[in-house]
Amino acid sequence: MTSFKTNSQTQTQTQPQTPSAWQPFKDAFYAYAKWLVSISWKLFFGASFVLMMAGGMIEMPQLAFLLIMISIVIKASFKQQIQAEEKATAATYLAEAEQLKRQLVEARLSAMQAQVEPHFLFNTLASIDHLIETDPPRASLMQKSLIALLRATLPAMRESTTSSVRYLGQELAVIRPYLDIQKMRMEDRLQVQWDIPEGLNSAEMPNMMVLSLVENAFKHGLEPKAEGGTLALRAEVIHGKLIITVRDTGVGFYPSEIQGAAGSSSGGFGLKNIRERLALIYGDQASLSLRALEPYEGSGTLAQLTVPYKVVPIELQNSL
Numbered sequence: 001m002t003s004f005k006t007n008s009q010t011q012t013q014t015q016p017q018t019p020s021a022w023q024p025f026k027d028a029f030y031a032y033a034k035w036l037v038s039i040s041w042k043l044f045f046g047a048s049f050v051l052m053m054a055g056g057m058i059e060m061p062q063l064a065f066l067l068i069m070i071s072i073v074i075k076a077s078f079k080q081q082i083q084a085e086e087k088a089t090a091a092t093y094l095a096e097a098e099q100l101k102r103q104l105v106e107a108r109l110s111a112m113q114a115q116v117e118p119h120f121l122f123n124t125l126a127s128i129d130h131l132i133e134t135d136p137p138r139a140s141l142m143q144k145s146l147i148a149l150l151r152a153t154l155p156a157m158r159e160s161t162t163s164s165v166r167y168l169g170q171e172l173a174v175i176r177p178y179l180d181i182q183k184m185r186m187e188d189r190l191q192v193q194w195d196i197p198e199g200l201n202s203a204e205m206p207n208m209m210v211l212s213l214v215e216n217a218f219k220h221g222l223e224p225k226a227e228g229g230t231l232a233l234r235a236e237v238i239h240g241k242l243i244i245t246v247r248d249t250g251v252g253f254y255p256s257e258i259q260g261a262a263g264s265s266s267g268g269f270g271l272k273n274i275r276e277r278l279a280l281i282y283g284d285q286a287s288l289s290l291r292a293l294e295p296y297e298g299s300g301t302l303a304q305l306t307v308p309y310k311v312v313p314i315e316l317q318n319s320l
Helices: 002-014 023-038 041-057 061-113 118-134 136-157 168-189 198-202 209-222 255-262 271-285 314-319
Strands: 190-195 229-238 241-248 287-292 301-308
Touching (some): 023 061, 118 136, 118 168, 136 168, 168 198, 168 209, 168 229, 198 229, 209 229, 209 241, 209 301, 271 287
Parallel strands (some): 190 229
Antiparallel strands (some): 229 241, 287 301
């Protein structure tokens, strides 16, 4: 008996609800109210005059007058409600478009992060293989730097969103072994200058952006130059903004070459991708600039990344 009652309740719950008999009238009323709101008062009074004339012709002026009065009440009272609904619909469309844009950028980032720079990785492994026979202690150092680089990079590759909170110290943990490897490969052809206060290690920084600028400095500036050069990294806070500067004394700035690599993984994670991520995370409060050094500044390129200065809390740093 109990089982039968339960089945009956289940059937009752799963039965589709029949539409109300008044639903067509509700839909018609809403459509009429929406039309009234959409037309101007001038057009409304013109239509009302025509309606009064028609009501007089069919000897029903009172009914026409009553319909006009009801329409005035509907037009005045429903205007704000319908406009609010239209604004809400427009906001929903904008939010969906923004979400699709964010998903597109995140998909690009995930695809790019899935491949550690093959050119750099293969060259490093080849260098380690060569040094094992010619200079084992140096091969060991390069191998340790590569392990440190991968250990620091893998957590960033697991990030599923472009806006995950990270901090500058994590970026530097990736960049230091990267530069150690490049230094061992280029030897005296490379000089590295650091000007990053330790107090800025806790500053918020979206992942992989600074590394991308460093990679571009090597790929497009220092490696093509026979005598090598200097890479200088600087971090400072000016007027509430964290400014990261990556400067190299390489072959110089070639817009066509850089822009050609901006959307591909061959130029780091891509300058275009950095700008899109900055726009998604910070809006117009962040920027990326890239320019050739002036003659009085020496040869090379200067890249500057600017984001709002925010300190990641200690407890959040420990969880990252």
